[in-house]
Amino acid sequence: MKVVLAGRVNLLHTGQEDILESTVSLMNKLGVDLAFIEDEVVCMEASINLGISDVAEELFRDFKEKVEALKPDVVVSAYAAGVAKWKREVPERYGLKLPVPYIHLTEFFAEEFNKRKPDLKPFPHKYFLQHGCTLGRKLGRYQAARDVLSHVPEIEVMEEDYPTAELEGMDPAMFNSCPASWLNFTLPELGEYAKENYVLDVLVPRNPEFAGSTCANGHYGIRQGLEIAEIESIKPLYFTQILDQVWR
Numbered sequence: 001m002k003v004v005l006a007g008r009v010n011l012l013h014t015g016q017e018d019i020l021e022s023t024v025s026l027m028n029k030l031g032v033d034l035a036f037i038e039d040e041v042v043c044m045e046a047s048i049n050l051g052i053s054d055v056a057e058e059l060f061r062d063f064k065e066k067v068e069a070l071k072p073d074v075v076v077s078a079y080a081a082g083v084a085k086w087k088r089e090v091p092e093r094y095g096l097k098l099p100v101p102y103i104h105l106t107e108f109f110a111e112e113f114n115k116r117k118p119d120l121k122p123f124p125h126k127y128f129l130q131h132g133c134t135l136g137r138k139l140g141r142y143q144a145a146r147d148v149l150s151h152v153p154e155i156e157v158m159e160e161d162y163p164t165a166e167l168e169g170m171d172p173a174m175f176n177s178c179p180a181s182w183l184n185f186t187l188p189e190l191g192e193y194a195k196e197n198y199v200l201d202v203l204v205p206r207n208p209e210f211a212g213s214t215c216a217n218g219h220y221g222i223r224q225g226l227e228i229a230e231i232e233s234i235k236p237l238y239f240t241q242i243l244d245q246v247w248r
Contacts, residue, residue: 003073004036004074005076006077006079026240037066044063087139107144110147110148117151120246122153123245124154128208129214130177130222131145136171137176158206179220180194200229208234210235
């Protein structure tokens, strides 16, 4: 299987080499033929959200051409924004479609682990899982993260509660609070307050040992929030880091 990993440049830009390294390590353990987009544009997916639509079509068209040249079986990313853009906005706005599926890392690893049933060591720790806004609320594709972590023995996964979700017949994952990393783009003067507030209001009361988001952008917000709030008892840990650590 050949996989194109999109968003590598975003991970490097935000100093999240640990996520990239663990993801590449897992791909190697699965025997995947891994490829990257050369000259990938940082946060390309945000071009539409930020209103620079005059260059967005050119960026997405160039991405499509580079994917086609690599001839992968699937495109995967730690960022749900790309998944959402290629599912809805890019085809509707520009008539562009990729020749292969574009899915989130949680979906890729959940599918592969269900097929291969890897032998994993126990991870006897409390882990708080934040469901990224786009993956949970916009796409409703939150179950894969739970499925892949269910393969890890002895892990205690906790999530954010939403009081009326059950009454509304909806999953709490669709209402998860955002760790606010997008404010770095839009309202940076509120960024530190919002990220610290997320940590103090959501994470600290649950008292996990580790915390992470399904989306690497949300994970960056958690990482920053823990630093701003000077919380050392909770460590940021992306799900690929857990899987890589417990792989026998």
